Amino acid sequence: MDAPILALVVAGLIMLAVNAYVVLGGADFGAGVWDLLARGPRAAAQRAAIAEGIGPIWEANHVWVIFVVVLLFSCFPPVFAHLSVVLHIPLTLMLVGIVLRGSAFTFRAYDATDSPVQRQWGRIFAVSSTITPVLLGMCVGALVSGALAVPADADFTTRFVTPWWSAFTLTIGGLGLAVFAFLAAVYLTVEVRDQRLAEDFRAMALWAALAVGGFAALGLWFGRETLTATTQALLTNPAAIALQLVTGAAAVTAIGALVARRYRLARTAAVIQVSGIVWGWGLAQFPAMIPGVHTIASAAAPTATLRVVLIGVAGGMVVLLPSLRYLFTIFKAEPARAFERVDTAEHEPPR
Amino acid sequence: MSDLLAARAQMAMSLGFHIIFAVLGIGMPLLMVLSERQWLRTRDPVWLDLTKRWSKGTAILFAVGAVSGTVLSFELGLLWPAFMAYAGAIIGMPFSLEGFAFFTEAIFLGIYLYGWTKLSARAHWWAGVAVAVSGTISGIFVVFANAWMNAPTGFRLVDGKPVDIDPIAAMLNPAAFSQSLHMTLAAFATTGIAVAGIHAWMLRRDASSAFHRAALKVALMVAVPASLLQVVSGDLSAKFLATWQPVKLAAMEGHFETARGASLVIGGIPDEDAGVTRYAITVPRMLSVLAFGDPDAEVRGLNAFPRAEWPPVAITHGAFQVMVGLGSLMALASLWVIVCWVRKREVARNRPLLTFLALLTPAGFIAVEAGWVVTEVGRQPWIIHGFMRTADAVTPMPGLVIPFTIFTGLYLFLGVIVAWLLWAQIIRVRPA
Ligand code: HDD
Numbered sequence A: 001m002d003a004p005i006l007a008l009v010v011a012g013l014i015m016l017a018v019n020a021y022v023v024l025g026g027a028d029f030g031a032g033v034w035d036l037l038a039r040g041p042r043a044a045a046q047r048a049a050i051a052e053g054i055g056p057i058w059e060a061n062h063v064w065v066i067f068v069v070v071l072l073f074s075c076f077p078p079v080f081a082h083l084s085v086v087l088h089i090p091l092t093l094m095l096v097g098i099v100l101r102g103s104a105f106t107f108r109a110y111d112a113t114d115s116p117v118q119r120q121w122g123r124i125f126a127v128s129s130t131i132t133p134v135l136l137g138m139c140v141g142a143l144v145s146g147a148l149a150v151p152a153d154a155d156f157t158t159r160f161v162t163p164w165w166s167a168f169t170l171t172i173g174g175l176g177l178a179v180f181a182f183l184a185a186v187y188l189t190v191e192v193r194d195q196r197l198a199e200d201f202r203a204m205a206l207w208a209a210l211a212v213g214g215f216a217a218l219g220l221w222f223g224r225e226t227l228t229a230t231t232q233a234l235l236t237n238p239a240a241i242a243l244q245l246v247t248g249a250a251a252v253t254a255i256g257a258l259v260a261r262r263y264r265l266a267r268t269a270a271v272i273q274v275s276g277i278v279w280g281w282g283l284a285q286f287p288a289m290i291p292g293v294h295t296i297a298s299a300a301a302p303t304a305t306l307r308v309v310l311i312g313v314a315g316g317m318v319v320l321l322p323s324l325r326y327l328f329t330i331f332k333a334e335p336a337r338a339f340e341r342v343d344t345a346e347h348e349p350p351r
Numbered sequence B: 001m002s003d004l005l006a007a008r009a010q011m012a013m014s015l016g017f018h019i020i021f022a023v024l025g026i027g028m029p030l031l032m033v034l035s036e037r038q039w040l041r042t043r044d045p046v047w048l049d050l051t052k053r054w055s056k057g058t059a060i061l062f063a064v065g066a067v068s069g070t071v072l073s074f075e076l077g078l079l080w081p082a083f084m085a086y087a088g089a090i091i092g093m094p095f096s097l098e099g100f101a102f103f104t105e106a107i108f109l110g111i112y113l114y115g116w117t118k119l120s121a122r123a124h125w126w127a128g129v130a131v132a133v134s135g136t137i138s139g140i141f142v143v144f145a146n147a148w149m150n151a152p153t154g155f156r157l158v159d160g161k162p163v164d165i166d167p168i169a170a171m172l173n174p175a176a177f178s179q180s181l182h183m184t185l186a187a188f189a190t191t192g193i194a195v196a197g198i199h200a201w202m203l204r205r206d207a208s209s210a211f212h213r214a215a216l217k218v219a220l221m222v223a224v225p226a227s228l229l230q231v232v233s234g235d236l237s238a239k240f241l242a243t244w245q246p247v248k249l250a251a252m253e254g255h256f257e258t259a260r261g262a263s264l265v266i267g268g269i270p271d272e273d274a275g276v277t278r279y280a281i282t283v284p285r286m287l288s289v290l291a292f293g294d295p296d297a298e299v300r301g302l303n304a305f306p307r308a309e310w311p312p313v314a315i316t317h318g319a320f321q322v323m324v325g326l327g328s329l330m331a332l333a334s335l336w337v338i339v340c341w342v343r344k345r346e347v348a349r350n351r352p353l354l355t356f357l358a359l360l361t362p363a364g365f366i367a368v369e370a371g372w373v374v375t376e377v378g379r380q381p382w383i384i385h386g387f388m389r390t391a392d393a394v395t396p397m398p399g400l401v402i403p404f405t406i407f408t409g410l411y412l413f414l415g416v417i418v419a420w421l422l423w424a425q426i427i428r429v430r431p432a
């Protein structure tokens, strides 16, 4: 706990950036999941709404993950190095997913031939959107369960595979997927103008909420042995208890609001709920960065680095925050018109 | 393939792929902004058509640039964890600032591409300016980080660990200025020449097309000054090397024996064992002039350094010849264009010049790749010049040939698709 205050601040910033990536970038992945699952008479309209919803913003949302990586390797270099070694395999697969998702989405939008080829891009986009969050969740599961404390002389499987391959990590992978899908569906209920589409996304959101609950319960079950220290902390630390109360209340509100078709309220509650989950994870392992290997204090870069990076971040935020606000007011202020346009040119690229 | 070799190959391949998109990500927004400005001024629909077509292409290129850049930021750890554990705290500054530049770029690109009907014409143009500026700045910051690997400063070494870290001094290292200037000019020269080349090709078939004439004009406005300045800035880079990385300079030049009034060696094949460069053209005293601005200056040759510190000489020398050769051709084409302008002749009707430009379309990209081979291979065996060897930085993960194969396949696939999309969806489609 005796980490220098600057290191704590940077660690907090990293959590904030993770939080932003989950609620913004995560929803873009989730939208891809619904693209994959789109069914029924309005499948094309659903896909069009998804494409319109994420088209202008996914690249900006995506930068949050780069931001996390950069802050991590500048301010906690040994953590970055350790994670990159032990999680080499899932991270590499995740990168393949990120590459395929981003490029396939763009290729689909700009391939005006409207051919079977274009549908293939849609498929690649949707499948990679589904697999990537699972891998991300598995990495987080491996981290939080303390499985990454492997000695450097262990054999290949023990060092590079077992840490991230277990029933628990797979469950957390599923949880990640469910959370992203939930967020996406909830956002889309607000963004579409057409009533029938909103109903579709509402149903999807409710299913996803169910999955979130299911995976969370399963995660507690599979993690019951490894997580005991964590759960202790979560049950005794007053901040953690307050956080769990807020998260729980937000979850109930989100579902209630969805049932009552009060979509804006549902969106706010969902964001709070998911942020609560992210910070719950942070608190659960605090002050460890990699349980059993590094704490915030042991991994922090020298103060000189932390100080200039923080000054840089503060300066950068002055540019970033107004720009982000501008982006979202331009594209998210009014509901999408996808449904009306679907017969003509769906996924219409910008002219 | 050893794991070290696979890691180096994967890094080189990923960077070599990304740099193409990075170069266009810096250059294309400038072209778009210039062309949109003509549209706002003249209201001639040709300019609008051109701007929109270019921005479509940029959207595709940018997406691939963004995802391949993301791969790179993870690869720094996935392949070189020891390097990052050592250097992360020292070079984190330019990377963090670059993060903000990316952010700004991605935000305003979204606004630019999707905001044609949602913004006023002026606001839209300014969004384009924001993309162009932040793209250029992000390139500069990454190169600052790379420059530090060539001229590591801003820390002291105590018991093998860096202490007294000064991230600002590390960021503003002695290589930072010459390298980032050279890279930025390269991005503008490459994009300008490539775009000019494509439209020159079209004009050879139909010299009256208003669309292609407009495009050629804007592209040359960027390409000509950048290509000419590039030669001057390259000389600056060489002067930096003469003091800071003399081994690299000697390898680039195929220069084995330390000498006063050293000759410049052009072309030829360096023979490392015999210590000579065969079949080359030599220009007496020229190397001393280029390196130190003094015909009698002493230039150290490879033999002045232990053999274990030599980079692969033939690759470094060969790549350097390719870069300088292509750079000279690009500068020559630019001079020719200036002659046309001065004599008030139309470039669009000068068939030999159009042919020359068309042939130069890929020149900038090849020169950029070659230039990076000079910089990176010429730094071997060091990953951090004088401090850490590449072999000591590589990840303990075995079987690296597998990710290398996966990413090579993936990027080949993407490269083919992007080329096809640009051709089929943007270039081939007849302008209205
Ligand atoms: C359009 C591309 C292009 C062109 C025409 C040139 N260069 Fe270049 N050069 C690059 C693109 C480039 C590059 C790819 O951008 C590099 C790699 C690293 C860097 O900063 O710039 C580079 C590196 C580089 C270096 C190594 C710097 C280092 O290792 O720190 C030197 C000495 C030169 N260049 C010199 C020249 C000269 C004398 C040129 C004369 C025509 C020239 N370059 C043309």
Ligand code: HEM
Pocket: A059, A062, A063, A066, B018, B019, B021, B022, B023, B024, B025, B026, B061, B062, B063, B064, B065, B066, B067, B068, B069, B070, B071, B072, B073, B076, B102, B103, B105, B106, B135, B136, B138, B139, B140, B142, B143, B146, B183
């Ligand atoms: C000299 C070499 C490089 C230059 C000039 C350069 C420049 C650029 C530029 C201009 C962009 C934005 C334009 C586009 O996406 O098309 C970009 C994207 C990106 N680059 Fe590079 N880059 C270089 C090397 C690297 C390296 C070594 C890394 C990783 C450490 C990296 C990481 C990234 C990332 C993460 C993005 C995506 C940002 C986004 O989403 O907007 N780049 N690069």
Ligand code: HEM
Pocket: B008, B009, B011, B012, B015, B016, B018, B019, B080, B083, B142, B143, B145, B146, B369, B372, B373, B376, B377, B379, B380, B382, B383, B390
């Ligand atoms: C984008 C343009 C770049 C290209 C085309 C490029 C090219 C290369 C090549 C050919 C190698 C292999 C050298 C060898 O092993 O013989 C290499 C290695 C490497 N580059 Fe670069 N490079 C670029 C920019 C950068 C930047 C901006 C950074 C970091 C900020 C960087 C970091 C590295 C690292 C860490 C290695 C591996 C270690 C080594 O071989 O020294 N490169 N790059």
